[in-house]
Amino acid sequence: MSSWSALAAATPNIASAPARPSARIGSAKEVAALVQRIEGAHSDAQGEPRPAAIDALAALEGGEATRALATLLSSGLPDAASDRILERLVERPRPATLDALEAMARHRRPGARVLALRAIAALGMADAKLAMSTSKLLAAGLRDSDARVRGTAASSLGQRFERNAQASGRPAKPPAKALEVYASVIDALLHAAARGVPEAARSAGLAVPEASLPRLHEALRGLPLSATLDAYDAALARSTLSEPAKLDILARLGEIATPATKTYLSTLIAKGRFPLNSPLQRALIETEKRIVPRPAVKGAAP
Secondary structure, X not given: OOOOHHHHOOXXXXXXXXOOOOOEEOOHHHHHHHHHHXXXXXXXXOOOOHHHHHHHHHOEEOHHHHHHHHHHHOXXXXXXXXXXXXXXXXXXXXXXXXXXXXXXXXXXXXXXXXXXXXXXXXXXXXXXXXXXXXXXXXXXXXXXXXXXXXHHHHHHHHHHHHXXXXXXOOOOOOOHHHHXXXXXXXXXXXXXXXXXXXXXXXXXXXXXXXXXXXXXXXXXXXXXXXXXXXXXXXXXXXXXXXXXXXXXXXXXXXXXXXXXXXXXXXXXXXXXXXXXXXXXXXXXXXXXXXXXXXXXXXXXXX
């Protein structure tokens, strides 16, 4: 499966969304009445109708309801109301709201930006155009000033790569534009990992092309060991990396040689990650054996 399949040929991103109850298309009159309730409420407290009206509007299908939700997001509603709309869009993704979600991804509040990115990720990748648009927006979130937003963007991209790795079949060769977007997303993940975004490490490990593995190794240098192990664990599980590349990763883990690394390698052995008696399995066992935990120095700081 080609590396681009992680962006252009994945199934829609609905794995984490709750099952939808049966929905119906809202009439223009019904939608207008709900919008009036939402805009006319002064407070979400003490039984005001706004939260219930938002939920009722979000439960409706059809263009009228979708356009109303997108318009409400840019209408200056109170923060709690905007967040509730975003939460409903995470549960019920609507591609037609993408422009409004892109604007919310630049909102002044980090919490709103987190929800907007989650809603963008929930739109999935049902076609290449949507895959490119949403993936670029998620990659842009890696440069956010807030750690929660950066983490959400990185994790969302990683979930896409992970789901695609589990998909069967070989996708058609993607167009040049799609390959360009894929390369830019990988570049953004590697830069984010190098800047200390731990969630970006695993996401990069899930998708970085083999030719770019040296960049991954370099990006992991300043990260906590847990992030490094996450990244290498993701890479070792991939079928798109060659045996020599995985042997090199095992050698690098042997050089780290910490108790946590030994524990991680022991876990891989117990799980039977590699075929029995394969070069990878033998290298894994030998690497784990060579790591001898250093005894704690009495009186040393923990």
